[in-house]
Amino acid sequence: MHRFAQKIFVASGLRTPFGRGGGALADHDAISLSVPLAQAMAAKARPDLVVWGTVIPSLGWSNIGREIWLDAGLDPTVPAFSAVLACSTSMIAAFAAAGMLGGSADLALVGGAEVMSNPSIGLTLAASKRITKLFRQNPAEAMTALRNLTADDLTLPTKGWANRITGRTMGDHMEETAKIWSIGRAAQDDWALKSHQRAVAGWERGFFDDLVIALPEISRDANPRADTSAEKLAALAPAFDKSGAGSLTAGNSSPITDGAAALWVATEAGLAKLPADTPYAELVDHEIAAVDHAVDGLLMAPSFAIARLLARHGLKYGDIALWEIHEAFAAQVLANIAALEKPGWTRDRVGLDVDFGQFPWDRVNPNGGSVAIGHPFAATGARDLSQAVKELWGMQSGSRAIVSICADGGHGTVALLERP
CATH class of the missing domain: 1.10.287 (Helix Hairpins)
Incomplete structure (x- = not known):
């Protein structure tokens, strides 16, 4: 079963190094940070369509996709528009582009950027x-x-871009969910440590070299810490619930990050326009889920989307060779998988009486995730998809990947990829 009338592919793109909030990239805005990335992507191929996004709004522009493209001095006859869905922004941009391909458009450039260091301040x-x-x-x-x-x-962007309806941050909500699912501090710190170790190892063996462009200010991700340890993580104070019962810290949560990322979405004809060595995978299907955060938790929608997507294709957890799961918080990854593993949960909450088997923890985020690499809101989807495509490219034909992102508002977006 395929989502689209024709085969649609996602191909690895490029991204900037991800900088720490207030660090090397803090003098940029989302447009200026995206311009060199758009130029680097356009040097590989001319897209027929551009879709770009940013989450933190600015009164300086309304269509960031077009502004970036024109500021980059690129072909003004290429249409460009913008998309936004919180942390799923550049993933939803990829889904939107996929549905528009065919006819006069075979290759789309998709991306997102966030300079979290410089949120706009508006008037009431x-x-x-x-x-x-x-x-x-x-x-x-x-x-x-x-x-x-x-x-x-x-x-003001108070309390770390708190949810408008609840007035609470993502961390506040995740603390509540972690307690409900009994996700303890030790498990969160252990996941965070693995994320850093895997990201550092990925950089050391050159995995990221052809995924990241160097900028004058920075040449590699600033967030992964080679010197972190279980002891250092355990010494950090809770960042959200400071009552003595909190478990989320700066060490097991994704950091404030500046960065931009892009990828390609293509038909078979569009793939032919890319350099021959570009890794790609078929976008077999996707799923977008939304939940009542008061019932299931603000960041728990991915578990619903994953279950529905797998069931639609008759797949079990073990049929997926790679899981690329956005790490908004270590607790968020652990809680969503805990839900998927809990006997009867998919039946009672998702309405699917399916035994998906044992979850393969050893296949998740082999080159690190957002806790270590960073999370510039709108860039994360493109980063996750590009990274997953390259990881999948090293596997045998027919290997599948799930790419999953949680997003504010109780949303979850998930893609099913397959290695040709």
């Missing part, structure tokens, strides 16, 4: 209306009002 609706009215009536008085703004007049 009341302050905006007041000052806009003053500019119409008395510009000088309006300028005085601007100089006299207080914190109450500003819309």
